[in-house]
Every structure is written in structure tokens, then in C-alpha cells.
Amino acid sequence: xxxxxxxxxxxxxxxxxxxxxRCSPMKGHSHVYWYRQLPEEGLKFMVYLQxxxxxxxxxxPKERFSAEFPKEGPxxxxxxxxxxxxxxxxxxxxxPYMDSNQPQHFGDGTRLSIL
Amino acid sequence: AQSVxxxxxxxxxxxxxxxxxxxxxxxxxSVYLFWYVQYPNQxxxxxxxxxxxxxxxxxxxxxxxxxxxxxxxxHLRKPSVHISDTAExxxxxxxxxxxxxxxxxxxxxxxxxx
Numbered sequence: 001x002x003x004x005x006x007x008x009x010x011x012x013x014x015x016x017x018x019x020x021x022r023c024s025p026m027k028g029h030s031h032v033y034w035y036r037q038l039p040e041e042g043l044k045f046m047v048y049l050q051x052x053x054x055x056x057x058x059x060x061p062k063e064r065f066s067a068e069f070p071k072e073g074p075x076x077x078x079x080x081x082x083x084x085x086x087x088x089x090x091x092x093x094x095x096p097y098m099d100s101n102q103p104q105h106f107g108d109g110t111r112l113s114i115l
Numbered sequence: 116a117q118s119v120x121x122x123x124x125x126x127x128x129x130x131x132x133x134x135x136x137x138x139x140x141x142x143x144x145s146v147y148l149f150w151y152v153q154y155p156n157q158x159x160x161x162x163x164x165x166x167x168x169x170x171x172x173x174x175x176x177x178x179x180x181x182x183x184x185x186x187x188x189x190h191l192r193k194p195s196v197h198i199s200d201t202a203e204x205x206x207x208x209x210x211x212x213x214x215x216x217x218x219x220x221x222x223x224x225x226x227x228x229x
Contacts, residue, residue, distance in 0.1 A: 004158070033216060042121075042205055042219040043159075056214055091158055095215055101147045101166045102215060106158035 002027050004094050005074075006107035013082050014115050021077040021110045025094030031055075032075040033104060034067060037089040049075060050098065079112075087114045117141055117210050121220035129228050130198055136191040136223045138206030145211045148189045150180055153203040153222075162204075165189065176200070201227045 005024040013019050025032050030051050035043040048056040049069035060067070064082075069075040079086055089111050093104035122137040140146065147166050151159040163174025170182040180191045189206060203224050207217040 006158075031215065035217075035219075042119075042221045043217070045216045045218065048214060048216055056216060059216075093159075093217075098214060101164075101209070101211075103149065103161045103164055104215065104217060106151075106160070108156070108158045111156075 004092055004105050004107035006090075006092050006110050008110060009108065010111050010113070012113045012115060015083055016081050019079040019082050019086070019112055021079075021090050021092075021112070022074040023077070023092030023094075023107060024074040025092075026096075026105050029094035029096050029105070031095045031098055032069050033093045033095075034075075034077050035091045035093065037091060037109070039088070043091060046077075055098070082112075082114050084114050087112055117146070117208055117213075117218045119206055119208055119218055119220035121204075121206055121223050123223050124221065125224045125226065127226045127228060128196055131195045133194050134192065134196050134200075134225065136204050136206075136225065138189045138191065138220055140187050140189065140206075140208045140218075147209040147211065148180075148182060149207045149209070149217065150174065150178070150189075150191050151205045151207060152176075153205065155202075159205065162191070196225070196227050198227050198229060200225060 034046040037043045045059040047067045064080045066078045089109045091109045093106045095102040118141045120139045149164045150162040165172045165182045173179045206220040
């Protein structure tokens with residue numbers, strides 16, 4: 001399967017714990033986007049990364065959230081000290097170029113539940 | 116800031132009937148427009164896109180959309196729906212001057228009944 005791979009598919013955490021969400025882009029894609037989908041809402045942009053660079057993090061909450069896309073390995077979205085309001089589906093998308101006309105290919109998402 | 120409005124949160128329709136899902140975006144100098152479909156517990160799949168040229172765009176699964184610059188709309192249509200079209204549909208825009216990030220509408224839940 002050469003598509004965008006996200007893991008885990010489901011993640012349960014207790015309040016105060018850390019959540020790590022992983023995304024492997026499609027083969028040949030070096031641009032990764034993270035989106036959050038709250039219940040009954042559309043997707044909201046969080047962050048846009050290229051290998052080893054954060055290009056646009058205008059949608060990231062100011063605290064507790066961070067993202068990286070290292071030279072080797074998957075992109076990681078990290079949420080520290082999770083709270084109930086972090087419960088959502090988190091989607092990763094990838095594209096081959098830094099061009100706004102390139103369709104993004106989406107993974108199946110990670111559904112994060114906070115107890 | 117760019118925004119997208121999908122006017123209907125839910126659209127129930129009978130099988131083989133035509134359907135239109137409405138989408139309006141805020142005015143911008145130049146945008147690219149997309150429709151995505153999301154089946155339960157899955158990611159988003161691209162249905163079609165408008166980049167430039169002909170304002171009528173044809174996509175997968177028999178869907179098409181028409182770009183109307185004067186009305187800032189990009190409505191999605193299908194002449195005859197199937198049960199398998201039941202899903203959530205998202206309209207999205209990408210501003211040419213802001214990299215590739217997508218701004219999504221709230222989504223329209225299409226429910227096709229036999």
C-alpha cells in the first residue's frame with residue numbers, strides 16, 4: 001500500500017498524558033500537512049511541514065502541541081498533557097510539491113480519545 | 116482570511132434522484148477549489164478539483180462541479196445518486212498565495228435512501 005499511513009488508528013489517553021501520532025507520507029512526497037477534525041465539524045488546518053522544516057504552523061495551538069518531520073522516519077504530531085478537548089480525529093495529508101494546486105492525499109486518521 | 120461555507124449540513128435524497136451540494140467561498144484573488152468525500156472511519160478522497168480553464172469540472176464516481184467566480188460558488192452535482200454515495204462531502208479551497216494548506220467547509224452529510 002503506497003498511500004499515506006497513519007498510526008495508531010485509535011489512541012486512548014488519560015488527561016495529563018502525552019499523545020504521539022505518526023504519519024508516513026506517500027512514497028516520493030516530501031510535504032506533510034496535519035488537520036484536526038472535531039466532532040460534527042470540518043477539518044481544520046494545523047501545520048505544514050517539509051523534511052526538517054516547519055513551513056506554516058499558523059493553525060497549531062500555542063501550547064502543548066508540536067510537530068516534526070525528520071530527515072528519516074515519519075512525521076510526528078505530539079500533544080503534551082492532553083485534555084478532554086483534544087479528543088478528535090487527526091488527519092495527515094501529503095503532496096509531492098510545495099504548490100497549492102497539488103491535491104493532497106489523506107491518511108485514514110488517528111482517532112484520539114481522552115478519558 | 117479565506118473561508119468556506121457549505122450551506123446544507125444534511126441532504127437526504129432517494130436513490131437515482133439528482134443531487135446538488137452547495138459550496139460558497141469568500142472572495143479571493145485566486146484560489147484552487149476541491150471536493151473531497153469521506154466514508155465512515157476513513158480519510159478523505161479527492162472527488163474533483165478546479166485549477167483553471169473550463170468552469171465545469173468532472174470528477175470520479177459521476178460527480179461534477181461548476182465554478183462560478185461571480186457568485187464565488189463551487190456546487191457539486193450528480194444526476195443520479197446510488198446508495199454507495201452515502202458519505203460526508205467536504206468543499207475546500209487553497210489560496211495560491213498561502214502555500215498548500217486547505218481551508219475546509221463544515222461538510223455535508225449525503226444520505227441516499229432506497
